[in-house]
Amino acid sequence: MNLKLALRVSGFAYLLIFITGFYANFSVLETMVMPSDPETTVKNFMQYHTQVGQGILAFVAMLAFDVILVFTLFYVTKKVSRKMSAIASGFRLLHAIGFGMALMYLIEIYQITDRPLGMDVPELQNTVMxxxxxxxxxxxxGLLLFGVHLAFLGYLTFKSDFVPKSMGYLLCLAAIGYLVSCTAQLLMPNYTDYEQGFELLVMVFGVVGELAFTIWLLIKGFGRNPLKTIDSL
Incomplete structure (x- = not known):
């Protein structure tokens, strides 16, 4: 794989992660889950079971594209530091493994809300929640590990001789957004009181940083006049 192809695949995979992830999380999962209302949540999963399945498939696709990026981003950044690139890719792989493990619980919910054999309503609600x-x-x-990955990726892009330094700053800001939000979610007992604020932090820092990087990857991967340094890598 040459660098130009790695840039193309990385940009395309990142774009598809945005599309599949936003659909699965915001169009499907967020519209069905009511944290303080188990009854409505279970009813939603049962009534819109087909959409839940579509959301899970979108999550699976997102996971597959994430694994692709483990390897292609390593190729894009390895000239800066092979060791640091390997560490960055390792954290992204750990994130993918973590999300894969989490996804198994969502698949289990999909199965038991399809045929809740031997479970009464209260038991089903408690199990789903x-x-x-x-x-x-x-x-x-997993997202905490992903934040660490973005911190390393931001450093690598900042040190690169062909990626704009602004990309490094934006990726580091994205890393801060994920690290702060996920740490709070895992450690703060009253996280739900501030959940919207932390989610906004991730949306502003994370989406802006990663989306800007995605656009840059696509421009350099598909552009007719890539930077001269790319040809020599």
């Missing part, structure tokens, strides 16, 4: 809590907790740990 417990599984959702485990899904959120493990995903938060």
């Amino acid at each position: 417990s599984l959702l809590l485990k899904f959120d907790e493990i995903w938060a740990i």
